[in-house]
Amino acid sequence: MKKDLPAALAACLLLLAGVLVNLPTDRPDPGPVRSASTPASPWASADRDLVDGSTGAPERIEIESLGIDAPVEPVGTTPENAQEVPAALDETGWWRDGSVPGEDGNAVIVGHTASSDDGVFDRLVDIGSGDEILVTGEDGTAAFTVTRTDVVPVPDFATVAPDVYRSDGASGLVLMTCGDWNGEEFETTVIVFAERA
Known part of the structure; x- marks a missing residue:
């Protein structure tokens, strides 16, 4: 059952939507995108047939170390x-x-953090280097390995945006969510970088 976004989380939504300004404007057309429909599946990549190339439009993300599916x-x-x-x-x-x-x-994949522990990325800050992330799309599943996690103050996000939204070079994955709620607003962005396993 889908958990709708309560009004109290507007700060997080505005954080992710507001600080990610000046996105690259020379973006390729991603083509048609299907909505998520892939059923949940077993965890480890050893139990999967992984694709060598693109997953196609992603439909599911799994992080066994955090219990995220x-x-x-x-x-x-x-x-x-x-x-x-x-x-x-x-x-x-x-x-x-x-x-x-x-x-x-x-x-780049983003998700919410919520004080009620209902956010899909509530535990993202706890991910460790070497943890595996599986992304399944219409063309198959790809495995990524976490290389680092950065916690960046909101005013400083522009300094890391070029690295987050890198459009060339090796295949990578970036996960983001809000961090450090001070009772009125989120003060940081949690950014997880991963490389193709």
Whole structure:
């Protein structure tokens, strides 16, 4: 059952949507995107047939170390040139205007953190280097290995945005959520970088 985004989380939504301004404007057309429909499946990549190339539009993300198994919905770019975010707490959002998992550059997937422990990425800050992330799309599953986690103050996000939204080079994956709630607003962005396993 989909958990709708309560009004109290507007701060997180605005954080992710508001600080991700000045996204690259020379984005490739991602083509048609299907909605998430892939059923949940076993964890480890050893039990999967992994694709060598692109997963196609991602439909599911799994992080065994955190107990995350969630749908991925495509999100776009607002008229203000900021990244959209998922409308539900238990869904993640893949930035469809950027890279597809398994292709050159970083595929970017965002999810919410909630004080009620209902956010899909509530535990993202606890992920460790070497942890595995599986992304399944219409063309198959790809495995990524976490290389680092950065916790960046909101005012400093622009300094790391080029690395997050990298559109060339090796295939990578970036996960993001809000961090450090001070009772009124989120003060940081948690950014997880992973490389193709």
